[in-house]
Amino acid sequence: MTPPRSPGFDTLSLHAGQQPDPTTGARATPIFQTAAYVFRDTDHAAALFNMERAGHVYSRISNPTTAVLEERIAALDGGVGAIATASGQAALHLAIATLAGAGSHVLASRALYGGSHNLLDYTLRRFGIDTTFVDPRNLSAWREAIRPNTRVLFAETLGNPGLDVLDIAGVAEIAHAAGLPLLVDGTFTTPYLLRPFDFGADLVCHSATKFLGGHGVAIGGLLVDSGAFDWERSGRFPELTEPYAGFHGMDFQEESTVAAFLLRARREGLRDFGACMAPFTAFQLLQGIETLSLRMDRHIANTRAIVGFLCEHKAVASVNYPELPTHPDHQLAKTMLPKGCGAVFTFEIQGGRAAGRKFIETLRLFSHLANVGDAKSLVIHPASTTHFRLDDAALRAAGIGPGTIRLSIGLEDSADLIDDLALALRASQKP
Amino acid sequence: MAMQLDIHGHAAWAYTGGKAFNPTLPVVVFIHGAEHDHSVWALQSRYLAHHGRAVLAVDLPGHGRSAGAPLARIEALADWVVAVLDAAGVATATLVGHSMGSLIALECAARHPQRIAKLALVGTAFPMRVADELLNATRDDEPTAQQMVNLWSHSALAHYPGNPGPGFWVAGVNRRLMERQRAGVMHADFTACNDYSNGLEACRSIVAPVLLVLGKRDVMTPPRAAQDLIGALPNARVVQIEGAGHAIMAEKPDELLEALRAFVP
Numbered sequence A: 001m002t003p004p005r006s007p008g009f010d011t012l013s014l015h016a017g018q019q020p021d022p023t024t025g026a027r028a029t030p031i032f033q034t035a036a037y038v039f040r041d042t043d044h045a046a047a048l049f050n051m052e053r054a055g056h057v058y059s060r061i062s063n064p065t066t067a068v069l070e071e072r073i074a075a076l077d078g079g080v081g082a083i084a085t086a087s088g089q090a091a092l093h094l095a096i097a098t099l100a101g102a103g104s105h106v107l108a109s110r111a112l113y114g115g116s117h118n119l120l121d122y123t124l125r126r127f128g129i130d131t132t133f134v135d136p137r138n139l140s141a142w143r144e145a146i147r148p149n150t151r152v153l154f155a156e157t158l159g160n161p162g163l164d165v166l167d168i169a170g171v172a173e174i175a176h177a178a179g180l181p182l183l184v185d186g187t188f189t190t191p192y193l194l195r196p197f198d199f200g201a202d203l204v205c206h207s208a209t210k211f212l213g214g215h216g217v218a219i220g221g222l223l224v225d226s227g228a229f230d231w232e233r234s235g236r237f238p239e240l241t242e243p244y245a246g247f248h249g250m251d252f253q254e255e256s257t258v259a260a261f262l263l264r265a266r267r268e269g270l271r272d273f274g275a276c277m278a279p280f281t282a283f284q285l286l287q288g289i290e291t292l293s294l295r296m297d298r299h300i301a302n303t304r305a306i307v308g309f310l311c312e313h314k315a316v317a318s319v320n321y322p323e324l325p326t327h328p329d330h331q332l333a334k335t336m337l338p339k340g341c342g343a344v345f346t347f348e349i350q351g352g353r354a355a356g357r358k359f360i361e362t363l364r365l366f367s368h369l370a371n372v373g374d375a376k377s378l379v380i381h382p383a384s385t386t387h388f389r390l391d392d393a394a395l396r397a398a399g400i401g402p403g404t405i406r407l408s409i410g411l412e413d414s415a416d417l418i419d420d421l422a423l424a425l426r427a428s429q430k431p
Numbered sequence B: 001m002a003m004q005l006d007i008h009g010h011a012a013w014a015y016t017g018g019k020a021f022n023p024t025l026p027v028v029v030f031i032h033g034a035e036h037d038h039s040v041w042a043l044q045s046r047y048l049a050h051h052g053r054a055v056l057a058v059d060l061p062g063h064g065r066s067a068g069a070p071l072a073r074i075e076a077l078a079d080w081v082v083a084v085l086d087a088a089g090v091a092t093a094t095l096v097g098h099s100m101g102s103l104i105a106l107e108c109a110a111r112h113p114q115r116i117a118k119l120a121l122v123g124t125a126f127p128m129r130v131a132d133e134l135l136n137a138t139r140d141d142e143p144t145a146q147q148m149v150n151l152w153s154h155s156a157l158a159h160y161p162g163n164p165g166p167g168f169w170v171a172g173v174n175r176r177l178m179e180r181q182r183a184g185v186m187h188a189d190f191t192a193c194n195d196y197s198n199g200l201e202a203c204r205s206i207v208a209p210v211l212l213v214l215g216k217r218d219v220m221t222p223p224r225a226a227q228d229l230i231g232a233l234p235n236a237r238v239v240q241i242e243g244a245g246h247a248i249m250a251e252k253p254d255e256l257l258e259a260l261r262a263f264v265p
Helices: A009-015 A042-049 A064-077 A088-099 A114-126 A139-145 A168-177 A260-273 A279-289 A292-311 A330-336 A352-362 A392-397 A414-428 B038-049 B074-087 B100-111 B132-140 B142-153 B170-180 B185-195 B199-205 B223-232 B253-261
Strands: A081-085 A105-109 A130-134 A150-156 A182-185 A203-207 A221-225 A316-320 A344-349 A378-380 A404-408 B002-007 B010-015 B027-031 B054-059 B093-098 B116-122 B210-215 B237-241
Touching (some): A009 A064, A064 A081, A064 A221, A064 B170, A088 A203, A114 A150, A130 A139, A139 A168, A221 A260, A279 A292, A292 A316, A352 A414, B002 B074, B027 B074, B038 B054, B038 B253, B074 B185, B132 B142, B132 B185, B142 B170, B142 B185, B210 B223, B210 B253, B223 B237, B237 B253
Parallel strands (some): A105 A130, A105 A150, B027 B054, B116 B210
Antiparallel strands (some): B002 B010, B010 B054
């Protein structure tokens, strides 16, 4: 007998978490623009508050539109559930705040989005959470930096902006040997290119603002739990395995064998920090996810065309894309990212900082801004924007040079993008 | 909150619904199905525990937090449930069982009629034959067997309100829960279901009131597969839930709770 087939990625992108609205017949996900929900009676109210019944109470905690997005990303990532947050940063913060507190330690890749670096290296230190940064390619460094008070390991699937391909299986093995979960930022890859849980990651956060939405109109984040990490066996997470006075003395691991983390995160971090996603934002992001695979294929095709063009151009000193044999993670990328290594990459322009500035100012189709993953092509100079807080040494450690240009390739005709780049490269080399 | 018991020298664990167990209240024992644990009953067990009942949502031997080897016969599991009642100081209890758990509850009520106040069989069938391909897969290829069961257990790609709450992907929760069970448990459980032959005989010994809750879109234990049981239990109350597959607790938690609320003492 042929085993039954699970629904495919595209089917889940369109249907997971949503059926036609039973009241109105609406096929699209309705925007439930409401702050609160009527209780049927006092017993119903008490049961909802005490998690004896599932349902919505107040849209900071959950909302029917947002829940569709949460279930959909969980289905696509292969997790048990998700929490939608006000931004990708809020998702990262929620993950860490659920697992760590004052006196805790986070072990993170040093090749991170500048905003994540800020959160870990400056802001969370102020709240007593210490972070050590390691070279994500150096597995021994990960292993050796774990401390008794470490609570989570964190890295990006593709490091920003050096595109270090994370050896998820390798880092997860180190984390699990120490009884710790691995949290991975999957923003650059989306579940279409890479499902970190399949390689052993335990939690995934996304900036849904990027490729998941794809349109660059909505700020949002998602935190997804694989449900596979055994908090009880780890013994390092009393927040999940002992009664929580802040929620009726609930022991979340007892309550749900596989949902403990998200139950606590929703009933503590989302409830108390309040960085929830608005239902309209969830609706906008759902529109994007419906076409995720189609868009990602086009992003990748355009990226490959442009990488090929840049590699041949004399004004380009080097191109940093994991599909190129010159990239240090080329072999790993072939195994982990067969559909493509994303649509964000960097190259080094001949002539350094001045040439970079001229190049960016000459571009017409590429938009100079601090975002990635838009349907439109984007360009930025990390040394002066996303990573401006880092000194030269730290910049180099994160794989960035003064002439590094980061491109986020959109969905335009690749020939037009190449024309735009060709003009700007020529201009950059003029004295 | 939970109760830890010693049953025949092995630790047995039961969730008590977030309240301390008080055996002077009417006792409800929830019995999960194959490759599952107590957490499939999270909502229903927690509700009843906060509404005047003493709840034991057990992890069967070898499942979840209960130690020992899984018992591969329904009759042995039925006796194990009574041993749990003895250890917890419970004279009589209502049993609520899902799938394999429903067979355990049925057999337990037949073997120990004086101990069972009422009997609720959820997602049940008799005989509960398991297709050879699935039974072999539970022995030879657990991931494939889990995938089969997960697909056949759910009737839709979307559920309201989600289980155990909004934002959970029901099929994902079920998949991970099955993956958590120890190797060998799945085959023991499905073998127990497949081999159980005493169902109709057991019905003759049942004196307790019986409720059957069936999912209209259940393809694992479809309502027609419960007809022999219904015929052998002429006084049983039968509730069929619209839009529910086999995973009734997750797919239609409120509808199941309403059926249980109206039935459980």
